[in-house]
Amino acid sequence: MLDFAxxxxxxxxxxxxxxxxxxxxxxxxxxxxLPFLSLAMRPIWMLLMxxxxxxxxxxxxxxxxxxxxxGFELSLYYADALSLPFxxxxxxxxxxAVIYSWHVRSRLELAAGLAYAxxxxxxxxxxxxxxxxxxxEITAITSVFVLLAAGTYAARQASMRYLxxxxxxxxxxxxxxxxxxxxxxxxxxxxxxxxxxxxxFILLAFGIKAAFPLLNGWLQDAYPKATPSGAVILSxxxxxxxIYALARGFAGAEILIWIGGVMAxxxxxxxxxxxxxxxxxxxxxxNQLGFMVVAIGVGTPLALNGAVALAFVHILYKALLFMxxxxxxxHTGTAKxxxxxxxxxxxxxxxxxxxxxxxxxxxxxxxxSFVAKTQIMTALGDGxxxxxxxxxxxxxxxxxxxxxxxxxIKIPYFTFxxxxxxxxxxxxxxxxxxxxxxxxxxxxxxxVFPQIFYAILPYAKVKxxxxxxxxxxxxxxxxxALLAFVVLLRLGLYPPHLRETxxxxxxxxxxxxxxxxxxxxxxxxxxxxxxxxRLDTALARIIAGARWIADHPVAGPVIPGPAALVQVLVxxxxxxxxxxxxx
Amino acid sequence: xxxxxxxxxxxxxxxxxxxxxxxxxVCLAALLVVLLVIEVxxxxxxxxxxxxxxxxxxxxxxxxxxxxxxxxxxxxRYLARSARYYSDEERDDxx
Numbered sequence: 001m002l003d004f005a006x007x008x009x010x011x012x013x014x015x016x017x018x019x020x021x022x023x024x025x026x027x028x029x030x031x032x033x034l035p036f037l038s039l040a041m042r043p044i045w046m047l048l049m050x051x052x053x054x055x056x057x058x059x060x061x062x063x064x065x066x067x068x069x070x071g072f073e074l075s076l077y078y079a080d081a082l083s084l085p086f087x088x089x090x091x092x093x094x095x096x097a098v099i100y101s102w103h104v105r106s107r108l109e110l111a112a113g114l115a116y117a118x119x120x121x122x123x124x125x126x127x128x129x130x131x132x133x134x135x136x137e138i139t140a141i142t143s144v145f146v147l148l149a150a151g152t153y154a155a156r157q158a159s160m161r162y163l164x165x166x167x168x169x170x171x172x173x174x175x176x177x178x179x180x181x182x183x184x185x186x187x188x189x190x191x192x193x194x195x196x197x198x199x200x201f202i203l204l205a206f207g208i209k210a211a212f213p214l215l216n217g218w219l220q221d222a223y224p225k226a227t228p229s230g231a232v233i234l235s236x237x238x239x240x241x242x243i244y245a246l247a248r249g250f251a252g253a254e255i256l257i258w259i260g261g262v263m264a265x266x267x268x269x270x271x272x273x274x275x276x277x278x279x280x281x282x283x284x285x286x287n288q289l290g291f292m293v294v295a296i297g298v299g300t301p302l303a304l305n306g307a308v309a310l311a312f313v314h315i316l317y318k319a320l321l322f323m324x325x326x327x328x329x330x331h332t333g334t335a336k337x338x339x340x341x342x343x344x345x346x347x348x349x350x351x352x353x354x355x356x357x358x359x360x361x362x363x364x365x366x367x368x369s370f371v372a373k374t375q376i377m378t379a380l381g382d383g384x385x386x387x388x389x390x391x392x393x394x395x396x397x398x399x400x401x402x403x404x405x406x407x408x409i410k411i412p413y414f415t416f417x418x419x420x421x422x423x424x425x426x427x428x429x430x431x432x433x434x435x436x437x438x439x440x441x442x443x444x445x446x447x448v449f450p451q452i453f454y455a456i457l458p459y460a461k462v463k464x465x466x467x468x469x470x471x472x473x474x475x476x477x478x479x480x481a482l483l484a485f486v487v488l489l490r491l492g493l494y495p496p497h498l499r500e501t502x503x504x505x506x507x508x509x510x511x512x513x514x515x516x517x518x519x520x521x522x523x524x525x526x527x528x529x530x531x532x533x534r535l536d537t538a539l540a541r542i543i544a545g546a547r548w549i550a551d552h553p554v555a556g557p558v559i560p561g562p563a564a565l566v567q568v569l570v571x572x573x574x575x576x577x578x579x580x581x582x583x
Numbered sequence: 584x585x586x587x588x589x590x591x592x593x594x595x596x597x598x599x600x601x602x603x604x605x606x607x608x609v610c611l612a613a614l615l616v617v618l619l620v621i622e623v624x625x626x627x628x629x630x631x632x633x634x635x636x637x638x639x640x641x642x643x644x645x646x647x648x649x650x651x652x653x654x655x656x657x658x659x660r661y662l663a664r665s666a667r668y669y670s671d672e673e674r675d676d677x678x
Contacts, residue, residue: 272655273662342596344603381630392631403647417603420596422589469627473640476618480644482611488652495655501668503661510669 022065022077023087023125026052027094027118028138034114035107042107043431046098046114053121054091057084063127072187075127081458082308086124086244088456089312090117093236093319096439100323101229102431112145113233120237124244129177129187129202132245136173136205140166143238146230147222155225161509162222166238169208176201192249203250209242210293211286213262217506219286220270224278224335228326231278235285235322236315243292243311252299257390260297261397264290265404270504272407275497277325277335277415281318284361284408287401288314294394295376298383301459306375309453313368313446317360320439321411324354327432328415331425337414337497342421350428351416353436358408360443362478365471368446371453373402374465399477406481414497 030049037045057079065077079087094117104110119142123135140163147159179198181187192199211219223234250256267283267290274280288310295307327350328343329335344351356367363373377398383391446453454462465471488494549565586594622638629635 268651269655269658269662272652273659342600345596377630395630399643400647400651403644404651406648407651417600420593420600422592422596468621468625472618472621472625473627473629473634475614476622476638476640477644479611479614479618480641481648483615484645484648484652486608486611488649494652495659498663499666501664501666502659503664503668 021056022122023053023056023091024118024121024123024135026056027121028115031111031115031118034111039105042110043098043102046110047095049114050091050095050098050117053118057087057091072128072130074131075188076122076131077125078127078189079125082244082248082304083124085308085312085456085458086240087121089315090121090124090237090240092442093117093315094121094233096319096435097229097233097236099431099438100232100326100435103429104227104229106149106227108145109149109227109230112142112149113230116142116146116233117237120241123241127189129173129180129189132189133170133173133177136209136241137167137170139238139241140170143234146233147226149230150225150227152225158222158225161506162218165208165218169205172201172208173205176205189248191251194250194253194255203253206242206245206249207259209238210246210289211239211242211263212259212293213266214505214508216263216267216286217504217508217510220279220282220504221506221510223282223285224276228322228329231326232319232322235281235318239285239289240311240315243289243296243307246293246296247304247307251296251304253297254390256293256297257394258297260290260293260295261394262290263287263293264401265397268401268404268407270502271405272410273495273502275337275499277328277337277340277411278322279502280337280408280411281321281325284321284405285318287405288318288361290401291373291376291398294398295379297394298376298379298391300379300382301461302375302382302463303379305457305459305462306372306377306379308457309372309375310369312453312456313360313372313443316439316446317357317367317369317443320353320436320443321357321361323432323436323439324350324357325411325415327428327436330432331428332423336499337410338499340415340421341419342417343423343425344416346421346423346425347416347428349433349436351412353440354412354415356440356443358411360447361408362405363402363474364478365466365475366444366447368443368450368453370447370474371450371465374470375463378463402474403477403481406478406485409482409485 027046027049030045030052034042034045056077059079061080063075063078065075067074067076094114097113097117101110101113116139119135119138123132123139126132126135143166144159144163147155147162176198177187179196179201180192183196183198192202194200194203208215208218219239223231226234246256264287267287270283271280271287274283292307292310292314295303295310325335327347328340331347332340332343334340360367360369363369377395380391380395380398450462450465485494546565618641619638622641627635629639633639
């Protein structure tokens with residue numbers, strides 16, 4: 001079987017010109033074959049498809065695959081300096097997710113995951129809004145199946161809500177693309193302004209997937225209900241695809257500075273209070289997206305470099321955290337902090353990887369996120385220097401978020417330490433350990449050798465993060481925030497982890513709508529039904545009247561009813577003709 | 584009072600955790616002292632003028648975290664509901 005797969009791969013490489021196939025397409029096609037392969041063959045096949053897709057990246061910038069359909073010239077493979085880092089990290093993360101899920105048997109999860117990753121990669125290379133819409137919707141549909149693979153009632157319910165929200169995003173994108181075409185006469189996916197309806201439609205579509213404030217409920221609702229490996233793959237693509245789309249379409253849109261600032265700060269409260277580890281990760285994902293959105297709003301080359309760099313490394317460290325927490329769930333069967341603790345002895349490598357992931361989230365020096373966030377903060381400083389008050393406010397918000405994200409130190413503390421534990425845990429699957437190890441090493445490499453970052457960023461302008469002033473200032477912020485965590489914990493002032501539900505923006509459609517809007521809708525439907533009945537009654541009477549006329553002679557026994565009706569109609573026709581002619 | 588094997592193991596686990604906790608605190612204290620010494624001896628520049636105030640990052644880090652925790656306590660009153668608030672959830676998985 002392996003020989004066959006290698007032969008097929010060689011065939012693909014030999015026959016297809018590198019630029020002749022959109023990146024990601026091989027993964028989508030490969031996903032269709034996957035359910036028919038043996039258990040041992042599936043991960044190897046997935047890695048081959050990812051490698052095949054990655055080879056298509058070895059082409060120069062420009063448009064490579066055009067497709068004429070319905071009078072539109074669709075650009076299915078557009079490559080430039082912005083798409084490259086996203087495409088590259090999507091391939092790397094997809095491969096890591098495959099290694100992590102090496103032990104997974106579910107055909108549905110594996111096939112859907114591979115197709116989902118492929119669609120996200122293809123979306124990054126869409127050169128027009130219609131192609132983007134197609135891949136946008138395919139990511140939505142395939143990711144629903146990743147979620148459904150959990151097989152639980154909660155996952156099924158969440159997946160339907162998730163699907164509705166994701167499809168709504170797609171519909172808004174399609175509507176926006178249509179308006180964009182009407183206004184501009186083309187659908188090329190380029191810089192979009194907010195002075196028209198099209199811009200707002202498209203921004204809202206991107207905003208849903210990027211989990212903007214009040215549009216974020218789907219993220220914390222869905223991701224924690226996936227399988228451990230499903231959560232890893234879900235955490236990688238959807239939101240970062242939206243960040244890419246925002247960077248391409250709305251770089252420099254000032255409103256994003258405010259939106260991003262709120263995104264960075266508001267989830268911190270939930271991170272502190274939340275008891276479910278995977279929901280903590282989902283909220284912290286939201287918080288980190290805020291940094292990227294602010295940077296896109298600033299829109300300078302340095303800020304965009306920061307947004308891209310942070311998206312790149314964020315995919316890695318967030319996947320690492322979902323991997324570590326997933327392994328904890330795999331062994332203990334729970335993600336509730338109130339039920340965990342003391343696992344450091346049983347899961348030492350998981351603990352180490354979790355600590356590295358959390359330190360990366362805090363942008364600790366020598367980790368990739370420190371390099372990325374330095375670009376963003378410096379860009380904000382440069383903007384503030386030119387007199388923009390919003391830059392100062394956003395800077396303070398991000399600084400606050402940098403300090404308070406220390407709340408996420410609770411993930412390793414309450415999971416691996418805090419209280420003694422005497423559980424006997426089984427062995428960690430080999431693939432899980434390898435994937436976590438590689439991901440952790442990548443997080444460190446990108447921090448220690450930032451030149452790797454600089455080589456793949458879209459712009460040449462970068463800020464060196466490793467000067468004494470910056471490093472010590474940032475370390476002060478981190479260390480004293482950590483001190484605050486310790487002091488509050490010792491004084492018993494840190495919020496305890498309780499078995500509770502924290503209301504999030506999904507409350508609007510999970511509680512408010514069923515409770516208040518559903519009865520109103522029922523009344524409207526009842527009214528409609530009543531008017532339908534009246535209309536039916538009136539129509540029945542008219543028909544009955546016509547039948548009565550048809551069945552009864554109207555002028556004695558010689559002129560039957562139907563004849564009278566025909567005569568009336570002919571007379572009306574003659575009058576109408578005469579009327580028209582006389583006029 | 585004699586302890587059984589499990590209780591002995593538990594006690595040892597508690598002691599080990601305390602030992603690691605102390606080690607962590609010592610390391611943190613050392614880091615804080617080093618950072619404060621550098622703050623006094625070296626010149627530090629931030630992106631904005633207010634960041635150049637002495638010990639600004641330290642104060643902001645500590646104060647910002649305490650502020651968020653205080654906000655967390657306040658928000659819990661309005662945000663927290665019972666674990667089974669959404670009846671469609673947690674029917675078959677509590678993880």
